[in-house]
Amino acid sequence: MSATTAKVRPLIPPRKPAWRDSGGGDQRERAFIPSGMLAVLMLIATEMMLFSGLIGSFLIFRLSAPFWPPPSLPHLPLTVTWINTFVLMSSSITMYLAVRAVHQNRQRLTRRWLVVTAVLGSTFLAVQGSEWVHLIAHGLTLKSGSYGGTFYLLIGCHGAHVTAAVIWLIAVTMVAMRGRYNANNAGGIERIGAFWYFVCAIWPVLFVLVYLM
Amino acid sequence: MKRIGSIVMAIVAGIAAAPQFANACAMCGLSPGDSAGHAYNTSVLFMLAGPYITVLAIGGIVLFVWKRAQRKEKDSLVAAATRR
Numbered sequence: 001m002s003a004t005t006a007k008v009r010p011l012i013p014p015r016k017p018a019w020r021d022s023g024g025g026d027q028r029e030r031a032f033i034p035s036g037m038l039a040v041l042m043l044i045a046t047e048m049m050l051f052s053g054l055i056g057s058f059l060i061f062r063l064s065a066p067f068w069p070p071p072s073l074p075h076l077p078l079t080v081t082w083i084n085t086f087v088l089m090s091s092s093i094t095m096y097l098a099v100r101a102v103h104q105n106r107q108r109l110t111r112r113w114l115v116v117t118a119v120l121g122s123t124f125l126a127v128q129g130s131e132w133v134h135l136i137a138h139g140l141t142l143k144s145g146s147y148g149g150t151f152y153l154l155i156g157c158h159g160a161h162v163t164a165a166v167i168w169l170i171a172v173t174m175v176a177m178r179g180r181y182n183a184n185n186a187g188g189i190e191r192i193g194a195f196w197y198f199v200c201a202i203w204p205v206l207f208v209l210v211y212l213m
Numbered sequence: 214m215k216r217i218g219s220i221v222m223a224i225v226a227g228i229a230a231a232p233q234f235a236n237a238c239a240m241c242g243l244s245p246g247d248s249a250g251h252a253y254n255t256s257v258l259f260m261l262a263g264p265y266i267t268v269l270a271i272g273g274i275v276l277f278v279w280k281r282a283q284r285k286e287k288d289s290l291v292a293a294a295t296r297r
Contacts, residue, residue: 008282032282033275041274045267052263056256063252 008032040191044198047161051202054154055209061146062213069147074138076151076211077131084127085207088162091120092200099193105183107176114173114189117196121166128159151210158199158206165199168192 011032033041062068069075098113132152142152172192175181181189244250 008279008286011276011279032279041271045271048267048270049263052260052267056260056263059256059259060249060252063255064249066248 034187036187036191037194040194044195047198048202051157051205054157055205058150058154058209061150062209065146070145072139073144073147074135074140077134078211080127080131081207081211084124084131085203087120087127088124088200088203091117091124092197094120095193095196095200099186099189102176102181102186102189103183107179107182110181110189111173111176114169114176118166118169118173121162121169121196125159125162125166128155128162154206154210158202161199161202165192165196168195 094113094117098110098117101107101109101113140148140151142148169192172188175188
């Protein structure tokens, strides 16, 4: 019995003991979402709650302040951040191409797209880091009142998530280099893909709130 | 039991409709210039929406994956039947 002909477990399973035969021969049911992917979805849900709390606290400071940014503090670099946003959004496209390539059993293409995604993610982090060095040199630090504090907290939290995602992606890419992933064994790439999409989806929200508002 | 439930619902609805009780809410009587109060209001509404957005997003993904798996199973059964 192949994986494609195995019966998919219904969304709400019927009430019967697990050891009972379903009556359809020895057909076993398999989960429609693997446990690993379910774990990543739970992780994403947790991180969404974290970001909603952080954004909530940012909104309090932002909306109650008479001037934003405060007159004495430097303005955030918009042009560089627009380009950085484009880099990160492109990495979500390359990640989708990597997932699609592994489902098509095209291992070389999968490795290529994974490497490109990792390079784009690292570029995003490098540009963010250089922006921060620039801002600190111009006087915007963590102690620069609520403006500096919320900026570094929000953007730093997202940066930490991108860093973790890049490290995870590099590990997955190294496994992919050994030819371990194929159409029947694509779970590792799908899991990092899900987390990568989440990290890329959160960024436009933060960009609009912190940089453009 | 149904009658008691209806009575309880009617009492709750009556209390909710009473304007004197509604004005006891601390955030409902904000003046237009109270930026801190409005900021808290907006933040609370945003954070209130957070769990719903999360559940809808994750639930939507799970539903999408389940429907896709059902479709694949149906297609493979049809293909197997056609081969016979």
